[in-house]
Amino acid sequence: MPRFELGTSPTRTERATRLRHTPKPGHRVAPMLRAVLFDVDFTLARPGPELGPEGYVRAGERHGLRLEPGRYEAARDGALVDLRRHPELEHDDEIWFRFTEQIVLGMGGDAESAYACAVEITRAWERHENFELYDDVPDVLTQLRSAGLRIGLVSNSARDVREFARHHGLEVDAGISSFHHGRTKPHASIFRAVLDLLGVEPAHALMVGDTISDDIEGARALDMRAILLDREGRRPEFEPRIETLDELPPLLGL
C-alpha cells in the first residue's frame, strides 16, 4: 500500500517518489502522532432501520400519516438540496427538524402533522441503539489504542458520544458532540475542545471522517492531519483517502 504524508495532496511525481521510497513496516509514517479523532455518523456507525424509510413509516402511523417508503430516497435527496448550515455554525436542532419535515412531506405526509412527526424522528437520532457499528471499527480502535494513540470522537449530533461509545463497547479517551459543545464542525472550537480533553496539540492529531467540508477541511484549518473515510467510494480522486478503517493502521505504520 502506498504511504504518504497525511494532510497533503501529493502531485503525481511526488506520489511516484513516495512509492519508490515506501518506508519499511513498523516505521510510523505519521510523525509525532499522539491522537486520532473520529467522526461518528457514517464513519464509525450507520443509522439502523429505525432511522430509515421504515422508521419514517412507523413514526408516520403514530401521527396519523401514511408515508410511502418508496419515496424516501427522492424525498431525502430533495431535502438535502435545501439543507443549510447555521450561519455561525451553532448547533441548531431546528435545522434537522425542518430537514426531516421536508422528507416526511416528500413521502406523502400532510403539512399539519409533518413537523411533529419530524421532531419524533429527529429525536430517534439521539438513541444509541438506533445505530450499528461498522464491522471494522472495534478491531481498529483496539489496534490504535494498543499502539499508544489516544482516541477522540467529534460529532455533529445531539448524542452524548461518550455514552454512545460505552453503549457500543468502544473505549475512547474523549468525545464531544455539537449539541453539548454548541458549535458544529467545521468550527475550529469543537476540534480544539476534544484536543484539549486529550491534551494533544493539533499537529499531533489526525482526523478521520466521511465529510470533506466538516471533517477534513475543519481539521486542516487547525493544522491537523486528516483522512477521508470514503466507504461508498464516492470520492476516488480525493487524497488522502481510505475505503475501510482496516486501511488505517498500515497507513500509520502500525
Ligand SMILES: [Mg+2]
Ligand atoms: Mg459523518
